[in-house]
Amino acid sequence: MIALLRGGLELAYEESGSGIPVLMVHGFPHNRTLWEGQINGLSNYAHFVAPDLRGFGGSTSAGPFSLDQYADDLASFLDSLELQRVVVCGLSMGGYIAFAMLRRHRARIRALVLADTRATADTAEAREQRMRLIALVEEQGVDALAERQVRASVGRSTFEQRPQLTERIRRMMSSAPAAGVVGALRAMAERPDSSALLGTIDVPTMVVGGLEDEITPPDELRLLAESIPRSRLELLERCGHLCPMERPAAFNHVLGEFLGTLLYD
Numbered sequence: 403m404i405a406l407l408r409g410g411l412e413l414a415y416e417e418s419g420s421g422i423p424v425l426m427v428h429g430f431p432h433n434r435t436l437w438e439g440q441i442n443g444l445s446n447y448a449h450f451v452a453p454d455l456r457g458f459g460g461s462t463s464a465g466p467f468s469l470d471q472y473a474d475d476l477a478s479f480l481d482s483l484e485l486q487r488v489v490v491c492g493l494s495m496g497g498y499i500a501f502a503m504l505r506r507h508r509a510r511i512r513a514l515v516l517a518d519t520r521a522t523a524d525t526a527e528a529r530e531q532r533m534r535l536i537a538l539v540e541e542q543g544v545d546a547l548a549e550r551q552v553r554a555s556v557g558r559s560t561f562e563q564r565p566q567l568t569e570r571i572r573r574m575m576s577s578a579p580a581a582g583v584v585g586a587l588r589a590m591a592e593r594p595d596s597s598a599l600l601g602t603i604d605v606p607t608m609v610v611g612g613l614e615d616e617i618t619p620p621d622e623l624r625l626l627a628e629s630i631p632r633s634r635l636e637l638l639e640r641c642g643h644l645c646p647m648e649r650p651a652a653f654n655h656v657l658g659e660f661l662g663t664l665l666y667d
């Protein structure tokens with residue numbers, strides 16, 4: 403489906419299920435198919451809406467690109483679906499966007515799922531690496547970036563034992579439009595530090611990630627959870643940065659349980 407938003411922005415999205423509304427925000431350089439396992443597995447429990455962010459999948463590939471802009475796009479998207487308050491579930495860059503939503507659209511957030519993400523800004527070294535990746539995409543295309551990123555995007559177990567899944571993830575990454583990839587790299591490089599927000603989060607929060615995540619390792623996820631007042635931490639075995647795709651049933655188990663607790667909150 404396509405949502406036509408202000409300024410002619412089109413966001414492609416998947417919608418399924420009934421119950422508590424859950425906004426699924428993919429990471430970089432992904433698209434909404436990241437969440438297929440959750441939408442297929444949990445739609446008896448919740449009402450999932452999973453958009454492609456501006457610049458990804460079937461959505462408009464034009465900018466401006468910033469984390470605030472992605473957050474504003476998502477608030478307009480929720481307006482278009484007449485959804486007032488939702489659980490926001492963001493993975494990695496999707497988590498950075500969840501922090502931008504907390505800053506700009508806090509009243510829309512019923513609860514948070516922060517998957518394989520961090521609150522800190524880029525270090526100087528990480529920013530330089532982003533600039534190198536922009537040059538790589540401009541010179542050699544998105545395929546070259548996907549080739550380079552895919553190994554770290556999955557856990558060691560997935561990489562060694564599940565070549566077909568790893569290839570599917572590589573294809574998802576390499577299908578991203580170059581303009582969206584470059585825009586997102588700049589947006590992430592410019593993002594502010596959100597650490598000061600963590601102590602102010604007053605909605606139920608689940609921090610979840612893969613024990614084999616090499617991009618946002620378990621120790622970072624532990625620290626993130628410890629900094630958020632009403633949080634729980636779930637670390638999943640045998641998967642890495644893309645745990646919802648690598649171990650959908652395990653991810654669904656903890657997500658389903660977390661959504662269940664909201665009935666009593």
Ligand code: MLT
Pocket residue numbers: 428429430431493494495496590617643
């Ligand atoms: C992601 O999965 O969204 C990226 O790893 C985020 C990043 O590059 O910081």
